[in-house]
Amino acid sequence: xxxxxxxxxxxxxxxxxxxxxxxxxxxxxxxxxxxxxxxxxxxxxxxxxxxxxxxxxxxxxxxxxxxxxxxxxxxxxxxxxxxxxxxxxxxxxxxxxxxxxxxxxxxxxxxxxxxxxxxxxxxxxxxxxxxxxxxxxxxxxxxxxxxxxxxxxxxxxxxxxxxxxxxxxxxxxxxxxxxxxxxxxxxxxxxxxxxxxxxxxxxxxxxxxxxxxx
Ligand SMILES: [Fe+2]
Ligand SMILES: [Fe+2]
Numbered sequence: 001x002x003x004x005x006x007x008x009x010x011x012x013x014x015x016x017x018x019x020x021x022x023x024x025x026x027x028x029x030x031x032x033x034x035x036x037x038x039x040x041x042x043x044x045x046x047x048x049x050x051x052x053x054x055x056x057x058x059x060x061x062x063x064x065x066x067x068x069x070x071x072x073x074x075x076x077x078x079x080x081x082x083x084x085x086x087x088x089x090x091x092x093x094x095x096x097x098x099x100x101x102x103x104x105x106x107x108x109x110x111x112x113x114x115x116x117x118x119x120x121x122x123x124x125x126x127x128x129x130x131x132x133x134x135x136x137x138x139x140x141x142x143x144x145x146x147x148x149x150x151x152x153x154x155x156x157x158x159x160x161x162x163x164x165x166x167x168x169x170x171x172x173x174x175x176x177x178x179x180x181x182x183x184x185x186x187x188x189x190x191x192x193x194x195x196x197x198x199x200x201x202x203x204x205x206x207x208x209x210x211x212x213x214x
Contacts, residue, residue, distance in 0.1 A: 025087065027057040034099050035172040036165035039153070041106065048160040053109035054212040055155050056166055059173070060100035061112045061211035062148060065122035067092045072126025073137050082134050082187060086141065089180050096176065099169045106165065125203075138189035143197055145181035147204060149174055 070090035077083040129140035
C-alpha cells in the first residue's frame with residue numbers, strides 16, 4: 001500500500017514539475033557541469049542557428065520522454081535493485097535535459113510545445129513495457145538507449161561543424177546513453193523482438209519530425 005502511494009507521489013511530482021516548467025531542480029544525484037561550458041560560442045548563420053535549435057529541441061524532447069519512460073519503468077519494476085538503477089538513469093537524464101535546454105535558449109529558440117504529449121505518451125509506454133517483467137523492462141531500456149545512440153550519431157553528422165557547444169553536449173550524451181544500455185544489459189536485459197524494435201523506431205520518428213519544428 002505504502003509503495004503505491006510513493007509511486008503515485010513520484011508520478012505526480014514528475015508531471016507537476018514538467019507542467020510548471022520547473023525541471024531545473026537539483027534532484028539529480030550528481031548534477032554534472034555542462035560539457036559546453038568551457039567552449040567559445042561559434043559564429044553561426046541564422047539558418048545554422050535555426051537548424052541547430054531544431055536538432056537540440058528534438059534531443060530535449062527525447063530527454064523528456066526518457067525521464068518519463070524510466071520513471072514509469074521504475075514504478076513497475078519488481079526487483080529493488082533494478083528499480084533503483086532505473087531511477088538512477090532517470091536522474092542522469094536530468095543533466096541532459098538541462099544541457100539541451102540551455103543550448104536551445106542560447107540559440108534563441110524554445111523547447112517543444114508538445115512536451116506534455118511526449119511525457120504522457122512515454123510514461124504510458126514505460127508502464128506497458130514494465131508490465132512484462134523486469135528482464136523485458138530492461139530490454140526495452142537497453143533498446144531505447146541503443147536507438148538514442150544511433151540517433152545522436154545522426155545528429156552529429158547533421159549539426160553545423162562549427163557548432164562546438166551543441167556538439168560537445170551531444171557527444172557527452174552519446175557516451176552516457178551507451179553506458180545506460182550497458183547497465184541494463186549487464187543486469188540481464190532480454191533482447192526485444194525485431195517487430196518491437198521497429199515499432200519503437202517508428203514512434204520516435206514521429207517525435208523527432210514534430211519536435212524539430214515545434
Ligand atoms: Fe539522455
Ligand atoms: Fe539514457
